[in-house]
Amino acid sequence: MKLGWRMVRKLRIVNARNGTFFNARFFSDSTTQLPLASMTVDPSSNTTKTNNNNNKNSTSSSLKHLELAKFAAIADSWFVIHFYYLFSVISNFSSSSFQLRHVWSLCISSCMVRWDSEGPFKPLHVMNPTRLAFIRSTLCRHFGKDPNCAKPFEGLNIVDVGCGGGILSEPLARMGATVTGVDAVDKNIKIACLHAGSDPETSTIEYCCTTAEKLVEEQRRFDAVIALEVIEHVADPAEFCKSLAALTVEGGANVISTINRSMRAYATAIVAAEYILRWLPKGTHEWSSFLTPEELVLILQRSSIDVKEMAGFVYNPLTGRWSLSDDIGVNFIAFGTKNTH
Amino acid sequence: MNRIVTKRFSVNVYELSITRKNFCSNAASRVSSSSSGQSSNEHEVKQNFTDDGHQYDVAIVGGGVVGMALACSLAHLPLTKHLKVAIIDSNPALVKRNCINKEDPPDPRVSTVTPATISFFKDIGAWQYIQQHRHAYFGKMQVWDYTGLGYTRYNARDVNKEVLGCVVENKVLHSSLLSCIENTDFRKTIYPSKLTSMALLPSSSSMGVDSTLSTTALFTKGRLAKLELSDGKSLYAKLVVGADGGKSRVRELAGFKTTGWNYSQNAVICTVEHTEENRCAWQRFLPAGPIALLPIGDRFSNIVWTMNPNVSSDCKTMNEEEFVKTVNHALDYGYGSHPKSSSSGGRDMFSWLRGDVTISADECFEVPPKVIKLASDRMVFPLSLKHANDYVSKHVVLIGDAAHTVHPLAGQGVNLGFEDSHALSRVIAEGVAVGSDIGEVSLLRKYEAERKPANIAMMALLEVFQRAYSVDFGPLNILRAAAFNGAHYISPLKKSIISYASGEQKMPLPLPFFS
Ligand SMILES: Cc1cc2nc3c(=O)[nH]c(=O)nc-3n(C[C@H](O)[C@H](O)[C@H](O)COP(=O)(O)OP(=O)(O)OC[C@H]3O[C@@H](n4cnc5c(N)ncnc54)[C@H](O)[C@@H]3O)c2cc1C
Ligand SMILES: C[S@@+](CC[C@H](N)C(=O)[O-])C[C@H]1O[C@@H](n2cnc3c(N)ncnc32)[C@H](O)[C@@H]1O
Numbered sequence: 001m002k003l004g005w006r007m008v009r010k011l012r013i014v015n016a017r018n019g020t021f022f023n024a025r026f027f028s029d030s031t032t033q034l035p036l037a038s039m040t041v042d043p044s045s046n047t048t049k050t051n052n053n054n055n056k057n058s059t060s061s062s063l064k065h066l067e068l069a070k071f072a073a074i075a076d077s078w079f080v081i082h083f084y085y086l087f088s089v090i091s092n093f094s095s096s097s098f099q100l101r102h103v104w105s106l107c108i109s110s111c112m113v114r115w116d117s118e119g120p121f122k123p124l125h126v127m128n129p130t131r132l133a134f135i136r137s138t139l140c141r142h143f144g145k146d147p148n149c150a151k152p153f154e155g156l157n158i159v160d161v162g163c164g165g166g167i168l169s170e171p172l173a174r175m176g177a178t179v180t181g182v183d184a185v186d187k188n189i190k191i192a193c194l195h196a197g198s199d200p201e202t203s204t205i206e207y208c209c210t211t212a213e214k215l216v217e218e219q220r221r222f223d224a225v226i227a228l229e230v231i232e233h234v235a236d237p238a239e240f241c242k243s244l245a246a247l248t249v250e251g252g253a254n255v256i257s258t259i260n261r262s263m264r265a266y267a268t269a270i271v272a273a274e275y276i277l278r279w280l281p282k283g284t285h286e287w288s289s290f291l292t293p294e295e296l297v298l299i300l301q302r303s304s305i306d307v308k309e310m311a312g313f314v315y316n317p318l319t320g321r322w323s324l325s326d327d328i329g330v331n332f333i334a335f336g337t338k339n340t341h
Numbered sequence: 342m343n344r345i346v347t348k349r350f351s352v353n354v355y356e357l358s359i360t361r362k363n364f365c366s367n368a369a370s371r372v373s374s375s376s377s378g379q380s381s382n383e384h385e386v387k388q389n390f391t392d393d394g395h396q397y398d399v400a401i402v403g404g405g406v407v408g409m410a411l412a413c414s415l416a417h418l419p420l421t422k423h424l425k426v427a428i429i430d431s432n433p434a435l436v437k438r439n440c441i442n443k444e445d446p447p448d449p450r451v452s453t454v455t456p457a458t459i460s461f462f463k464d465i466g467a468w469q470y471i472q473q474h475r476h477a478y479f480g481k482m483q484v485w486d487y488t489g490l491g492y493t494r495y496n497a498r499d500v501n502k503e504v505l506g507c508v509v510e511n512k513v514l515h516s517s518l519l520s521c522i523e524n525t526d527f528r529k530t531i532y533p534s535k536l537t538s539m540a541l542l543p544s545s546s547s548m549g550v551d552s553t554l555s556t557t558a559l560f561t562k563g564r565l566a567k568l569e570l571s572d573g574k575s576l577y578a579k580l581v582v583g584a585d586g587g588k589s590r591v592r593e594l595a596g597f598k599t600t601g602w603n604y605s606q607n608a609v610i611c612t613v614e615h616t617e618e619n620r621c622a623w624q625r626f627l628p629a630g631p632i633a634l635l636p637i638g639d640r641f642s643n644i645v646w647t648m649n650p651n652v653s654s655d656c657k658t659m660n661e662e663e664f665v666k667t668v669n670h671a672l673d674y675g676y677g678s679h680p681k682s683s684s685s686g687g688r689d690m691f692s693w694l695r696g697d698v699t700i701s702a703d704e705c706f707e708v709p710p711k712v713i714k715l716a717s718d719r720m721v722f723p724l725s726l727k728h729a730n731d732y733v734s735k736h737v738v739l740i741g742d743a744a745h746t747v748h749p750l751a752g753q754g755v756n757l758g759f760e761d762s763h764a765l766s767r768v769i770a771e772g773v774a775v776g777s778d779i780g781e782v783s784l785l786r787k788y789e790a791e792r793k794p795a796n797i798a799m800m801a802l803l804e805v806f807q808r809a810y811s812v813d814f815g816p817l818n819i820l821r822a823a824a825f826n827g828a829h830y831i832s833p834l835k836k837s838i839i840s841y842a843s844g845e846q847k848m849p850l851p852l853p854f855f856s
Contacts, residue, residue, distance in 0.1 A: 128775070128777075129771075129772075129775040129777060129784075132775035132776060133774070133775055136774060136775060147774075148419040148420065149419065149420075150419075150420050150421070150422075150423045150773050151423075170776070170778075171775055171776025171777060172776060173776070174773075174776035174777075174778075175775075175776040198563065198564045199564050199778070200396075
């Protein structure tokens with residue numbers, strides 16, 4: 001515990017809640033969560049089950065059925081698979097009401113299934129290159145790959161956990177990686193397969209309706225494990241991180257992105273979007289299930305993943321560009337490596 | 342156990358911009374006319390998948406100078422050189438190399454390339470081939486008008502440069518780019534044919550998740566554009582580049598609208614000979630349009646003369662001797678007197694505005710070297726202005742004259758096209774870097790956002806120019822003369838004009854009226 005603390009203090013504390021910052025998350029009223037201190041999983045405390053329940057105990061720890069039901073119910077409109085991004089977009093757009101109106105109109109027009117960068121998910125597609133730039137630069141550096149090469153990830157085995165419709169898996173495959181995409185929602189996997197299958201460059205992606213825990217059971221190992229915008233939807237983030245770590249080869253890499261539990265994220269994403277503007281049903285997001293960067297670093301640390309780099313995403317309404325920055329106040333992405341002991 | 346978490350703020354090269362307009366635009370992916378209709382049977386699609394031979398990353402329609410420059414740039418950039426590229430053009434020069442004989446007089450079709458274009462060519466490794474052929478750098482330029490009220494001389498040394506530009510025959514530009522590509526291991530295929538039709542099926546049509554096979558086919562088609570050629574061949578590409586000139590078929594098939602008009606003006610072009618070498622670019626504004634005399638090396642110059650259509654046919658048919666006389670007249674005392682070289686008046690008038698003095702401000706008006714002989718056929722082209730309202734849609738992008746045709750007045754046309762090629766290849770490389778589908782509109786928009794404002798600014802400037810000279814009206818003439826004198830004597834203005842015309846600066850400040 002001590003060590004963890006010291007490390008955390010080295011971070012820029014975004015929400016200065018010294019001494020109490022575990023509480024909101026780890027000692028919350030949520031029935032599925034265990035105190036951080038014990039960090040052991042009591043399988044019976046999980047209220048959730050996987051789709052095909054042959055492994056009730058260990059495979060279900062990270063699934064949160066309520067969350068998955070949200071994704072499944074609205075999987076027909078791709079929008080919701082990505083509503084999390086939209087959130088990011090909203091919270092970053094908040095400086096411009098003009099943009100807000102656009103986002104709203106996108107929400108309305110999202111009843112159609114469109115895997116299309118010009119469709120209602122355009123903001124998401126627009127953000128995608130920015131996070132891929134982060135992944136590219138960190139993984140190239142870590143694995144000693146040539147960043148000037150068109151397919152720098154050739155020879156790397158990457159799993160995209162919570163792949164949704166494959167928005168991230170496809171570019172990774174084009175960059176040369178051998179990609180496995182997994183998602184707990186069957187419909188997402190179907191959409192992802194359909195889309196990736198139409199391009200020979202991405203048709204090699206192996207999509208699977210399963211969870212990280214199941215993959216661990218199958219003893220799958222990957223050079224890099226990526227889970228973007230997933231951890232805030234799982235029942236037990238600490239356990240989820242353990243699975244991610246177990247999927248990673250020794251010396252392998254992890255990339256995780258999520259939304260910060262900061263006042264700014266709360267104000268923009270939840271109060272504005274759910275209550276004032278009523279864009280999204282109340283309760284779509286549980287603020288308490290967001291992780292701060294410090295907490296993420298800590299639980300990763302406990303799963304023997306050392307976070308080496310972290311960046312935030314910011315949207316500049318003037319230039320219309322997303323960029324990586326040191327502002328991890330709302331959306332952030334972390335790169336870590338699995339240590340060898 | 343003191344682990345330090347480093348936060349790196351490496352940033353941004355690959356972000357995309359959001360173009361507001363497109364948030365709610367659903368017009369971008371459209372179905373275009375296709376002779377084969379849209380009967381997309383899966384069988385055909387499957388075949389194409391296995392038959393990799395006809396599937397490309399990029400299909401460049403039009404292997405003119407701009408299309409070839411794009412191919413060359415793609416072949417050169419580390420992130421794009423692996424791309425499989427098809428070049429479609431029926432021009433025999435693409436397959437049967439015309440040997441360029443240095444002894445022949447220069448071709449009348451030439452381009453004035455700017456320093457920005459020269460450095461682009463150097464970057465992609467094509468300039469070395471140009472240096473093996475005839476080309477003429479020039480470091481001085483004189484612009485004046487028939488009223489005799491003012492003139493401007495530009496000197497490269499005003500901006501600490503060696504040259505203002507270089508005049509190169511189009512066939513030299515073209516063959517240099519071709520040699521450049523041939524000396525790389527770039528995977529390109531040349532189709533010596535013409536594009537007749539193009540099918541782009543939108544992947545975005547609404548559909549249920551558990552739809553049937555025909556949807557797969559739709560998706561498949563949605564990822565690739567199908568091109569049909571005049572020789573019956575067909576091919577598929579993720580990205581179709583329309584580099585097929587002012588009458589672009591790609592632009593038409595993709596349904597891009599254009600804005601523009603015909604000037605009721607023709608350009609007469611030809612090569613002429615002097616008694617000694619010309620080293621300066623000359624442009625004189627006559628009542629019906631400008632006449633330009635550009636050095637092209639040895640004792641040759643190129644003439645681009647804008648005039649009324651009926652006069653142009655006279656110019657083409659009159660005998661050689663008479664034509665030479667008409668040209669010399671137009672470049673000397675024709676239509677009006679020489680501007681006064683005793684520059685003291687002008688200098689005093691603008692002295693309060695001048696910063697440091699430019700070298701050329703002290704240069705006197707000169708009369709261009711006399712033409713002694715016609716050295717080529719005379720060619721006549723009608724002039725028009727055309728600008729595509731959009732440059733990109735799903736799978737399709739326009740570059741060069743296909744996107745914008747300008748008045749040849751300032752010799753900027755081809756340079757804008759080269760900047761398009763340069764920008765597009767960079768944007769494709771950025772897309773490849775982050776694993777984007779290179780036919781994706783959100784990626785292509787980045788190219789459009791970069792090039793459209795720049796092209797429009799240049800077109801607007803040329804338009805103002807062209808209009809200012811299409812009127813012969815006392816006060817306006819004086820204003821123009823003031824503009825000339827202003828440009829000649831006010832050095833900050835002069836410097837900014839030079840760097841804009843060199844393709845190095847985005848906008849001349851203060852704004853364009855002077856040039
Ligand atoms: C009189 C005149 C003088 C000019 N002077 C200058 C100057 O001094 N400086 C300057 O910078 N610019 C000048 N320009 C403009 C310059 O020539 C053009 O901007 C330039 O050539 C455009 O290049 P491009 O490759 O876009 O098009 P083009 O050179 O027109 O090439 C188009 C290519 O596409 C091919 N093509 C057409 N249709 C099809 C099809 N359906 N399928 C397949 N292929 C097809 C054609 O065969 C051709 O090779 C001048 C223009 C004119 C008319
Ligand atoms: C917001 S989406 C992110 C999609 C994708 N990673 C991206 O960033 O583009 C979250 C996805 O995680 C999936 N998911 C949530 N919990 C999961 C779990 N425990 N295991 C696997 N997938 C899960 C959901 O089905 C949903 O598709």
